[in-house]
């Protein structure tokens with residue numbers, strides 16, 4: 001069951017991931033998504049986490065304490081993903097999560113930005129495995145609206161024979177609830193019949 005954007009993403013990850021998978025958290029933040037993925041991929045799995053803020057990476061490392069997952073902590077922008085994820089994992093990543101925006105409790109001016117987000121999403125899509133999953137939680141502050149509009153342009157143009165793209169909105173939630181965009185690469189065997 002889920003009750004908001006974040007728990008919806010965690011439900012999808014629980015349905016999708018297996019022990020030993022290779023996964024990327026493109027926006028580490030406080031490490032909640034990273035911890036869920038680490039628990040699912042387990043000791044044989046590999047997790048890459050990206051964030052531009054040391055405070056976020058510290059919080060994430062703390063939250064990952066006690067997991068046996070191989071963790072690669074990247075103090076770098078996710079737009080560098082294709083250079084920083086080992087080439088042996090290109091084409092083999094089973095899930096990539098983006099939770100856009102700023103680090104709660106810190107400087108709201110340090111936020112994901114439309115150009116680097118688009119670069120990172122495109123790079124991430126190129127690295128997904130045959131049935132790989134990308135989730136993007138989009139917020140509704142001004143830069144978030146710009147990111148969402150640009151992302152919609154990008155993902156609506158993806159070939160439906162190769163990709164399944166959907167979005168989920170929490171329509172009775174008060175305030176400005178985030179929207180979840182989910183992109184799944186079709187398994188290779190499905191692609192010709194889609």
Ligand SMILES: C[S@@+](CC[C@H](N)C(=O)[O-])C[C@H]1O[C@@H](n2cnc3c(N)ncnc32)[C@H](O)[C@@H]1O
Nearest residue numbers: 027028029030031032033051077078099103112
């Ligand atoms: C909403 S938080 C992520 C929440 C996190 N996934 C969690 O489970 O706690 C967004 C994070 O994106 C980070 N960020 C901003 N620009 C970034 C970039 N270019 N590359 C990677 N992370 C970035 C921010 O520093 C912030 O920590």
